[in-house]
Amino acid sequence: MHRTRRGSYRCLVALCAVSLFVPIDVTQRGVSGPEELWVNGLEDAAVNQEHEPMQTADNIQWEPSSFQPSSAFSGADLGTVVADSYRGPGNNDRRINKELPILLWWSENLFPHFPGDTERIDCPFSSCLVTKDKRVKLHKRTKSIIFYGTDFRAYEAPLPRMPHQTWALFHEESPMNNYVLSHSPGIRLFNYTATFRRESDYPLTLQWLPTIGYLQNPAVSIAEKNRWRKSGYAPVLYMQSHCDVPSDRDRYVKELMKYLQIDSYGQCLKNRDLPNKRLEDTSTATTEDPEFMKFTARYKFHLAMENAICADYMTEKLWRPMHLGAIPVYRGSPSVRDWMPSNLSVILIEDFESPKEVAEFIMSLDSDDEKYLKYLEYKKPGGTTNKFLLSSMEKREWGVNDITAPNYLNGFECFVCDKENFRAGAEKMYKKSPKKTPVPEPHIAEYNHMGCPVPVPGFGTAAEIPESDSWMQMWPQDYWQSFDQGEALTEMILRNETNQEKFWDYMHEMYIKRSMNH
Ligand SMILES: *[C@@H]1O[C@H](CO)[C@@H](O)[C@H](O)[C@H]1NC(C)=O
Ligand SMILES: *[C@@H]1O[C@H](CO)[C@@H](O)[C@H](O)[C@H]1NC(C)=O
Ligand SMILES: *[C@@H]1O[C@H](CO)[C@@H](O)[C@H](O)[C@H]1NC(C)=O
Secondary structure (H helix, E strand, O other): OOOOOOHHHHHHHHHOOOOOOOOOOHHHOOOOOHHHHHHHHHHHHHHOOOOOOOOOOOOOOOOHHHOOOOOOOOOOOOOOOOHHHHOOOOOOOOOOHHHOOEEEEOOOOOOOOOOOOEEEEEOOOOEEEEEOOHHHOOOOOEEEEEEEHHHOOHHHOOOOOOOOOEEEEEEOOOHHHOHHHHOHHHHOOOOEEEEOOOOOOOOOOOOOOOOOHHHHOOOOOHHHHHHHHHOOOOOEEEOOOOOOOOOOHHHHHHHHOOOOOEEEOOOOOOOOOOOOHHHHOOHHHHOOOHHHHHHHOOOOEEEEEOOOOOOOOOOHHHHHHHHHOOEEEEEOOOOHHHHOOOOOOOEEHHHOOOHHHHHHHHHHHHOOHHHHHHOOHHHOOOOOOOHHHHHHHHHOOOOOOOOOOOOHHHHHHHHHHHHHHHHHHHHHHHHHOOOOOOOOOOOOOOHHHOOOOOOOOOOOOHHHOOOOOHHHHHHHHHHHHHHHHHHHHHHHHHOOOOOHHHHHHHHHHHHHHHHHOO
8 A cells, every 4th residue: 555654744734723703794605515625625625734625616515415415403394494494503603614624534434424425514513624534634734634533544544643733533332343442542642532431522322222102111010011921921031142252141041040040042051942934133133123122021130241341331232121121230330230220120140259150149029020110110100210311312412213302423523623623722712812712721631531341251360260262362361452452552643753654563562562561
């Protein structure tokens, strides 16, 4: 691969001030479509940083139909309203597209706009252009690069890192998808984060809970559940087809099965066939297919084990059984209690000394309907008493399957857009009167924006597990290697490295340094 050396642009770029919030007459408001944008402006400018983009095509009018307002905070009437209606009430940003900061979505597969590569977004306080066209990666107007955590590769990160650009991380998925982000060196590469952690800048913690009402869906009656038990159903359902994961859940379930009857249907630890072959397609679970839901709701308990253990990482494995009225037997986020509808709604594996004790407790509820039903009281009117849960749901601005609210991808890009416009404003003020204005503070993500602990065996200790065990060979090593990757990339950035391909050299150098220190 050929890469030109572009590091020399940096100083020029840093010197170029952006004009902010220039009020212009609305009647003159012109917008260049995505194509012109590149032809007239950005591509030239990327090569000639010292020149302002040419001021042409400023009087082309908006065509509402060509503007796809999939952006956040958009009104419901998509086809007919003009662009101005999408802005938040605090957005008086009258700049034309060419004056707006650019946010670049780095992941090939994630650009939350359709169709096209570039779009204007009008956010609660300000406006930006968003694009997935990587040709703007060094442009002075490109103020932030947004990465999708699962696809983020330290060895493919955009270099050199431009001092005028922030990095934003969107990662709603499991920590197992990218352990680079679970360590300080990795997460501190980013300025803004949207993760499952409540401490992240734009938290997605309750992404799997559509509404509080979802929890209040009625349960199958206890009489019917007991009939299914009599007909041969186990008290507990396990359905898992993703085996060999960091939480090592199957090792625990196998042990639990020694003491407790569990009907296991997925690829991992399967001991029973589903009543209908069509349910073997896992999409019946992901789409909450009515037949799938009806079948699984017959069980009194569901084993709900996340694929990785991390604070605030909670998925449908937890919320769906609650929706159905089964008691989740949960292992996952150690802070899960904070989010539960009431103080008696789940069985937490970590509260017990051993799988045997968990089994005994489940059996005691299985044979005592009154005790069992106490775990479903959160479904009654007023039964959801957790104020933190209720207020978190009320405060969140994005929706799940809700066309009246923005989705969290568009919500986060607007969050970044407003941050970048505020930052540009603060920098401009500082430049104007450095004596009277404070230096704008950097904003850097912390370990607790994601930070997940090293994977441990699902049952027993590492010393008891043979080295040939596939989990042993995979996850602890993946975790620590990811730490090194974050450190290597940090070092590349510190040294103003421009060549991505040197990543493995940096990794190698680090290993050598480390072994010399030992
Ligand atoms: C749950 O909360 C209620 C009311 O606040 C309290 O009386 C009860 O003891 C709590 N139960 C547990 C198991 O903490
Ligand atoms: C962004 O984060 C980096 C560290 O990764 C830091 O050096 C830089 O100052 C931050 N930028 C802003 C604008 O906060
Ligand atoms: C990297 O570049 C910055 C200017 O952007 C400079 O201050 C710094 O000294 C450089 N670091 C190295 C290791 O060359």
